[in-house]
Amino acid sequence: MSPKIPEPTGFPRERAFLVGVEIRSEPSPLSMEDSLAELRLLAQTADLEVVGEAYQRLDRPHPDTLIGKGKVEEIKVLLEETAADVVIFDTELSPRHQRELEEQFGNQVRVLDRTALILDIFARHAHTREGILQVELAFYEYRLPRLTRAWTNLAQQTGGGGGRTGSQGGVGLRGPGETQLEVDRREIRRRIAFLKRELEKVRAHRQRYRQQRRKSQVPVISLVGYTNAGKSTLLNRLARAQVYVADQLFATLDPTTRRVELPGGHIVLFTDTVGFIQKLPTQLVAAFRATLEEITESDLLVHVLDVTHPNAVEQWKVVQQTLEEIGAGAIPVITALNKIDRLPNPSAIQALSETFLHSVPISALTGEGIPELLRVIETALFEDYSPMTVHIPYTEGHMISLFHEHGKVERVTHHDGYVTIRGLLPGRLIARFQPFTRRIKTVTQPDNVHEPVDLSDS
Incomplete structure (x- = not known):
C-alpha cells in the first residue's frame, strides 16, 4: 500500500x-x-x-x-x-x-x-482534484529520498538476519528491512508516475481551454504576488466574486478565473494564482506546472504587493525572480500597491509610486484606486503600442494574420519558410508574439529541403 x-x-x-x-x-x-x-x-x-x-x-x-x-x-x-x-x-x-x-x-x-x-x-x-494531485506529487517526490531512515530502524530491530544469512550460506539474501524499503520505493515510484500522467491530462485540458480562449480574443490577466498580498481580495473587488479570503499564508491554491468589464467596455479575464514565497520548494514548482502555465500564457500580469509589509521590496524581488524562473519574465507587468488604507502616513504613497515603476496605489479592501487600476490596465492592453520585430514561420499562419489584424504593420519581408514583420503591437499581444522575436536562418539540407533554424538572437 x-x-x-x-x-x-x-x-x-x-x-x-x-x-x-x-x-x-x-x-x-x-x-x-x-x-x-x-x-x-x-x-x-x-x-x-x-x-x-x-x-x-x-x-x-x-x-x-x-x-x-x-x-x-x-x-x-x-x-x-x-x-x-x-x-x-x-x-x-x-x-x-x-x-x-x-x-x-x-x-x-x-x-x-x-x-x-x-x-x-x-x-x-488543496480542495480541487487538480490541487490534491499536485500536492500529492510534490509530497512523494520530497519523501522518496528520505525513506531510508524508517526502514533502517526496521532492519536493526530485526537483527539484519538476511545479511547474516548471505554471509554464512552464500545466498546473498537481503534483510527484511531492505526488502521492504525497495518495495516501498517501487510503490512510490509507481504512484509518482500515475500522478504525473493524471496531471499531464490536466495540463492538456488547460492547454485546449487556453487555445479556445485565444480564439475568442479575450485578454487574460494573471494576479501574481507574494502569499497573503491580497490577490483574492482584489479579484473579489474587481469581479464581485466570492473567492475564499483569509489573513493567512497560502489561503488559496487553486486558480480562479473571472470575467471583468473594463471602463471602455472591453471584456477581460482575471485569474487569481497561487502566492509565491522565498525558498519555494522545487517540488511544488514542478508539481504546479499546469497551474503556473496559466501565468506564462497571460497577456498581462498584475503584481499585487502588500506595501505595509516591512519587507515589501524584498518580497517584490522574490516574485520577480520567480516569474523569471517560470518563463514569465517577458510579460508586461503592472504593480498594484495594495493595502494603502493601512498606511499610517498617506504621503508615503507618492514615494512608493516612485519606487515601483508602472504602479498604481490601491486598497482591494476599500476599493480605493481600483478605477485607476482598471484604466491603466485598459491602456496597457488596448491603447499602448510597442515596437516589435517578429520572425514567424508560414506554418503559424494564424499568428501572421493576428499581427495584421491587430497591429500596425510597417514592413514585411518574406523569406524561405518564414516572414519577418516589423511594426507596432498592442500590449495585450506582446507576450503572445515573444516566442517569435528570435531570428531565423534558412539552412539548405542535403536533400535541398529548407528548414528554419533558431539562432537565439544571434
Whole structure:
C-alpha cells in the first residue's frame, strides 16, 4: 500500500521549535531574522504552537548536522525546556542532515524542514482534484529520498538476519528491512508516475481551454504576488466574486478565473494564482506546472504587493525572480500597491509610486484606486503600442494574420519558410508574439529541403 500524506495536525496543538540557519555564501532576499519570522507565520498557518527559536550563522554547513555540534547541544537543552514535539529548520534539509539530527534530538522529537512545512500547508488548502494531485506529487517526490531512515530502524530491530544469512550460506539474501524499503520505493515510484500522467491530462485540458480562449480574443490577466498580498481580495473587488479570503499564508491554491468589464467596455479575464514565497520548494514548482502555465500564457500580469509589509521590496524581488524562473519574465507587468488604507502616513504613497515603476496605489479592501487600476490596465492592453520585430514561420499562419489584424504593420519581408514583420503591437499581444522575436536562418539540407533554424538572437 502506498504511503499516505499525513493528515493535518489535530488537537491538542503540537509544540514547534524553530531553527534559522544562514550560510554566508548563500545570500537570501530576506535577513535571517525576517526569514525566521516568516517561518513562524508558516508554523502558525499549519496550526502549530511556536514555543521557541534559535539561529546560527555559518560560513559553510556542517556535513553531518548542518549546524555546529555546539548549537545542536544547545537546542537539545531548549527542546527539553520547552517540551517541543517538532523541530522545524528554515531551510531544506538533506536526507543525511535530517537523519543525523533526528538521532541527536531523540526519537520523541520529529525533525522537519521548511519544505515539509509548506507541503503540509498546501495539503490542508488543496480542495480541487487538480490541487490534491499536485500536492500529492510534490509530497512523494520530497519523501522518496528520505525513506531510508524508517526502514533502517526496521532492519536493526530485526537483527539484519538476511545479511547474516548471505554471509554464512552464500545466498546473498537481503534483510527484511531492505526488502521492504525497495518495495516501498517501487510503490512510490509507481504512484509518482500515475500522478504525473493524471496531471499531464490536466495540463492538456488547460492547454485546449487556453487555445479556445485565444480564439475568442479575450485578454487574460494573471494576479501574481507574494502569499497573503491580497490577490483574492482584489479579484473579489474587481469581479464581485466570492473567492475564499483569509489573513493567512497560502489561503488559496487553486486558480480562479473571472470575467471583468473594463471602463471602455472591453471584456477581460482575471485569474487569481497561487502566492509565491522565498525558498519555494522545487517540488511544488514542478508539481504546479499546469497551474503556473496559466501565468506564462497571460497577456498581462498584475503584481499585487502588500506595501505595509516591512519587507515589501524584498518580497517584490522574490516574485520577480520567480516569474523569471517560470518563463514569465517577458510579460508586461503592472504593480498594484495594495493595502494603502493601512498606511499610517498617506504621503508615503507618492514615494512608493516612485519606487515601483508602472504602479498604481490601491486598497482591494476599500476599493480605493481600483478605477485607476482598471484604466491603466485598459491602456496597457488596448491603447499602448510597442515596437516589435517578429520572425514567424508560414506554418503559424494564424499568428501572421493576428499581427495584421491587430497591429500596425510597417514592413514585411518574406523569406524561405518564414516572414519577418516589423511594426507596432498592442500590449495585450506582446507576450503572445515573444516566442517569435528570435531570428531565423534558412539552412539548405542535403536533400535541398529548407528548414528554419533558431539562432537565439544571434
